[in-house]
């Protein structure tokens with residue numbers, strides 16, 4: 347991993363949070379201590395070979411599916427990957443910005459504790475470099491635009507936010523990793539939303555505003571819709587709130603040279619003809635006494651196992667025969683139903699990162715602007731200036747018009763970074779809300795589902811196994827979670843094939 351020159355840590359989101367932690371009564375609360383609760387690294391299991399001639403179909407060539415395929419191929423299986431799109435990488439997407447550079451308009455950053463994606467990247471020779479955060483972050487919170495710090499932040503507000511964050515972290519640490527439904531108070535936690543908890547605990551409007559920003563940024567969700575238990579499970583899976591929301595030193599710490607999608611592209615290159623693009627799977631039949639069949643537009647394949655590796659809501663597009671068990675179906679439907687922020691991730695390209703010479707780090711966070719999050723995504727050599735924005739188009743219908751969007755985004759950037767922002771040399775975007783194969787960015791869960799159907803997240807259904815970042819117990823919703831889920835699914839398939847009880851018989855579960 348290339349770390350580049352030593353970094354000068356100026357005030358970034360971490361600075362802001364540490365600033366909050368140090369303000370007033372909040373300084374007594376060990377918010378930063380949550381880093382200690384990071385889940386232990388999962389060492390890959392020893393390789394368990396599969397019986398010769400075992401055929402496994404993997405549905406989806408995102409990081410989860412490609413990892414499953416690599417791991418099973420390594421164990422001796424004959425793997426075939428079916429990918430609906432004409433490209434691999436799923437929710438990671440590199441877009442060309444010219445001058446020999448790409449920018450990510452999907453999953454992008456990794457950070458400490460995300461060892462499995464880091465290891466995979468090393469294996470396929472994709473290097474990392476530090477994201478750029480030197481300088482002041484711009485904030486636009488509750489109508490006040492400021493640089494570096496929140497001018498109107500009172501000690502009371504700061505303490506209130508720190509207290510909320512600390513209580514949530516503490517509650518998350520009590521959940522059994524991967525099985526939150528087994529927590530003694532799981533029912534109570536799964537009955538309410540994060541917003542209801544914030545209100546019940548009398549937290550300030552500032553704390554509500556910050557959690558609104560955090561849930562949008564991390565799960566493209568709303569505190570009013572997300573189950574408190576699911577939110578705590580997410581924190582648990584990441585080792586706490588800080589590891590998730592910090593920029594430098596947290597989940598936004600490092601970028602990939604050549605863009606994150608390059609990891610998937612290299613994995614697919616290594617798998618060669620085993621990866622079939624533009625091949626959506628329409629139907630999977632797992633009937634007693636019959637071969638397991640995967641139905642495509644122009645035929646079918648018969649295999650020993652299938653791994654469905656995608657966002658759970660996306661699996662609803664596949665017809666399963668027999669129908670999936672009720673709890674699994676309820677989960678998939680619940681995931682698909684939950685309102686999410688329809689994000690466009692876009693990048694505006696400039697001749698130079700002009701904001702840097704003014705002491706700005708190019709980051710902006712707002713609970714007001716339709717461009718809620720902005721990051722400096724310039725190439726490592728700063729030969730271009732690139733700002734990437736997460737645009738919530740539902741909140742400003744004028745931004746919904748793709749033809750005028752660029753001009754409106756540029757106006758918005760000029761508000762925060764000055765008139766130089768009005769001279770872009772390039773623009774690229776990806777609208778995830780209208781993507782036919784990914785139902786949004788990340789999928790949170792509503793109250794009631796984890797306790798009712800949680801174990802169905804990962805449990806195999808017959809000869810069908812389930813991967814995808816949302817099925818991970820560590821770094822749920824992140825690229826690291828996707829890789830871990832693929833490793834777990836491959837182990838599970840190998841184990842199921844070696845079990846004499848399971849081997850020769852149809853495995854349709856009641």
Ligand SMILES: Cc1cc2nc3c(=O)[nH]c(=O)nc-3n(C[C@H](O)[C@H](O)[C@H](O)COP(=O)(O)OP(=O)(O)OC[C@H]3O[C@@H](n4cnc5c(N)ncnc54)[C@H](O)[C@@H]3O)c2cc1C
Nearest residue numbers: 406408409410430436437453454455627814815823824825
């Ligand atoms: C805008 C955005 C920003 C993000 N930022 C970050 C970040 O900075 N860091 C981070 O770690 N994560 C980030 N993520 C999340 C991260 O990208 C995902 O968690 C991860 O890529 C998911 O991988 P996956 O393999 O589980 O699923 P996917 O990448 O969704 O892969 C599933 C694949 O299945 C295919 N598929 C769907 N249906 C079918 C079918 N019927 N037949 C065949 N194929 C099918 C899809 O086309 C897709 O290729 C971000 C995501 C988005 C969208």
